[in-house]
Amino acid sequence: MTPSMDDDRSERLATRPCILVVDDEKAVRDVLSETLSDEGFEIVEARSRRGLFSVLAERDVDLITLDLNLGAEDGLELARDIRALVNVPIIMITGRGEPQDRVTGLEGGADDYITKPFHVREVSIRVRSVLQRYDRLQPEHLAQARPATSSCVRICDTIFDMRTHVATKTDGSPVNLTETEAGLLAAFLANPDRILSRDDLWDMLRGRERDPMDRTIDGHVARLRSKIECARRSAPLIKSVRGVGYVFIGDLAPEFPTASSIASETA
Template sequence: MNSNTILIVDDEPKVRLLLKRCLESDGFNVIEAEDEARTLEAISAHDVKLITLDVNLGGENGLQIAKRIRQNSNIPIIMITGRDDVIDRVVGLEVGADDYITKPFHVREVLARVGSVLRRTGSVEVAAKTVPEAPDTHIAAEDFEEGVIFDGMTAYLDRFELLDRDSALVEMTSGDFRMLAVFLRNPKKILSRDRIMDLLHGTEGSPVDRTIDNQVAKLRKKIERDPAAPVLIKTVRGVGYMLATNVKPSGK
């Protein structure tokens, strides 16, 4: 059995079922609890790597449960609530939660956040979702001004120009270039949707999952030989995306 066990704590069976199917489809072992007593029993009986915890558990307070868990354990906790309440978010983080998701949520967001928290806390084996570190290319800021080459194309990010494999100018929007720049500055690195959002906008927050996916899909149409079978920007299932090619200064 997969040792990467996640505990779902929610008093709504439908929500537990949705999360269970979502996480199991990504290879996790899932156990469930609907109240504090069963939550503490599950933590004691299983090697739990992460907990998704609903703020509202019938007559119980999920924030208080998180506080009690944190008194004796450092298991990562992702709080889930139906209220987009800033106070709940702040209190949740203050009692030790590692992240926050608001209902209704998209299953892709859940997988992205679970993967992000597990990697950040080092709580789980993620070897299957990582790749060897790419050699350090030492691309400096001035190299991007001079232009960089990837898969036969040349990008001049300072002037928003991309030349295709035949040296023809590719029609790109500023949004296309911002997304391209994120990948060119992070070649062969797996980037979660959260991380891409941070790099695009320089702020933390919940990305609109489909927005990132749609932007990547648009960029693929501009740079992939076959957008339907992308080989440059690869999808890393349950995590995010990766630029799977080398990037080097055009003058070297």
């Protein structure tokens, strides 16, 4: 019997997802490879354009982490060349951290964008998130090597528990989010660097009826911003995209649960 496409997909997903780490700095490749390998991924490496396409010619990969400045190569052009060859998710990793650089990277074909220096757990969280979007991650892979504390994310000086929707400042003081504000924050954190329309946001706030002309989402986002922004950032965490919606452009890092979130779970 000839194997079906579903059989091929099941066989592929039964194996460990393969990540191609592309960076001309050995130290960066070593850190990424060790971190993602510990997370249960198979890792292959490349340090140049030639090495990258040599790997792609020899085998399938599930995701590529790509240095935006790969020697003399333009990472944006390289991403477009990759897209012309294979449909594989790309996470750009670079020292350029300005909001416009993020937008340019995403418009250039990246699925996500991480700035150096990065937190190693942030990379693994974003890798899993992108793989889920591409349906390249089985539940057992999602659970593998993930610590129980990974539901807590730090955004600037705010810690948010994605499971309980409890927010606190890093000094332990509570952040009083409404149910809608907490739902919006969870939606933004689950889709970093992705432009979300107002309809997208309402759809993510499950079970909420809305009028197509209802603009109250803008008020909810404005109040959320006022509660999570911090003075040391020159750019907003949640950026307005004129005529479209909003995009979360803050950096994320995993965090241990706060006393408040632990109390909420055990109450």
